[in-house]
Amino acid sequence: MRLVKIDKYKPGMRLGKPILNDNGKILLAKGVELIDRLIPKLKKYNVSTIYIEDEVSEGIEIVESIPEALRVEALHTITKGFQALTDLNQSNSNLQGMMKSSRAIRSFQKVFKDIVASLTDNQHALNLLATTKVHENYVFNHSLNVSIYACQLALENGLPLKNVEEIGLGAMLHDLGKVHVPLELLNKQGELTKEENAIVKQHCEKGFEVLRKIHEIPLTVAHCAFQHHERVDGTGYPRGLKGDEIHKYAKIVSVADVFDTVTNPRAFKPAVLPHQGLEILYAGSDTQFDTHQVNLFRECIAIYPPGLTVTLNDGRTGIVSKYNYNSAGRPVIRITNNEVNENVSPYELNLGARENLMLEIVMADALI
Numbered sequence: 001m002r003l004v005k006i007d008k009y010k011p012g013m014r015l016g017k018p019i020l021n022d023n024g025k026i027l028l029a030k031g032v033e034l035i036d037r038l039i040p041k042l043k044k045y046n047v048s049t050i051y052i053e054d055e056v057s058e059g060i061e062i063v064e065s066i067p068e069a070l071r072v073e074a075l076h077t078i079t080k081g082f083q084a085l086t087d088l089n090q091s092n093s094n095l096q097g098m099m100k101s102s103r104a105i106r107s108f109q110k111v112f113k114d115i116v117a118s119l120t121d122n123q124h125a126l127n128l129l130a131t132t133k134v135h136e137n138y139v140f141n142h143s144l145n146v147s148i149y150a151c152q153l154a155l156e157n158g159l160p161l162k163n164v165e166e167i168g169l170g171a172m173l174h175d176l177g178k179v180h181v182p183l184e185l186l187n188k189q190g191e192l193t194k195e196e197n198a199i200v201k202q203h204c205e206k207g208f209e210v211l212r213k214i215h216e217i218p219l220t221v222a223h224c225a226f227q228h229h230e231r232v233d234g235t236g237y238p239r240g241l242k243g244d245e246i247h248k249y250a251k252i253v254s255v256a257d258v259f260d261t262v263t264n265p266r267a268f269k270p271a272v273l274p275h276q277g278l279e280i281l282y283a284g285s286d287t288q289f290d291t292h293q294v295n296l297f298r299e300c301i302a303i304y305p306p307g308l309t310v311t312l313n314d315g316r317t318g319i320v321s322k323y324n325y326n327s328a329g330r331p332v333i334r335i336t337n338n339e340v341n342e343n344v345s346p347y348e349l350n351l352g353a354r355e356n357l358m359l360e361i362v363m364a365d366a367l368i
Ligand SMILES: [Fe+2]
Pocket: 174, 175, 203, 228, 229
């Protein structure tokens, strides 16, 4: 299986993985042959890359970081939970509202235990590009992804499970305040005006105000919502906190938040691939992000996920076929083209054992 840009599809290619919506419903099944009239539909849903199965990529497996059923359950929990917590705030904490919010918190906690268990069982580096999805609600999907990245980063920090779960909850609820931001601003195509930007920025305080009043939620969780846009050099918002004035949990959530934001398509901004997302974090390390957390994050994610087409610095081209667990940036490559771009009979090259070879260019047909 390999990842191709949708514009580069050729008639006769077959889907290697199904295309799903947020509810886990299959929109296009695995094995479906791509035909011309499907392509505009997929583009309309913002699907820019697809996994295809062909001879050259046979046997390359793309493993999901958390099982699809758990992802669907988690999205359902987030959707209901955001609503319950927001209603509670608006209805001035009546008894029914409080019971609903307690139920929501309990289901969040249950989903987390399952996510953390799945992450600790799964030895693969995180690859949230492993399934092609059509997102109907960006905020809920983003909340789930940030939570998965933040849980993994918290585990990488060696924190006890109780703290990992608190960070996961903080990450899942970090954008709760966006429920109050008009959808037309969140989905606006193009730059926001100064006034619109000020409204969007209020989501940190609004989320904090809701969360700090719920006694089952630790204050540190509420601070993830309050501080996830603070930056270590003091240029963030809402309070312009610096360095250690920012809670460690919020530092973890901000790294996860930015990585998921840039690796997903946004209004007028195409998504970048994982290695480019990591470059963005490194470019901001010590000014925007805590350098230690960025370094640890590198270990959490599949920088070059299997299925990606890459070029080596000697000119050879191939498809990433396997992770190298000890060296995230040096996977095994299935070479398909030689130094002068002629097709060769495919063979595997382990970059972990070849220190002189570098991954130089990720080929255009794999770029999102
Ligand atoms: Fe945010």
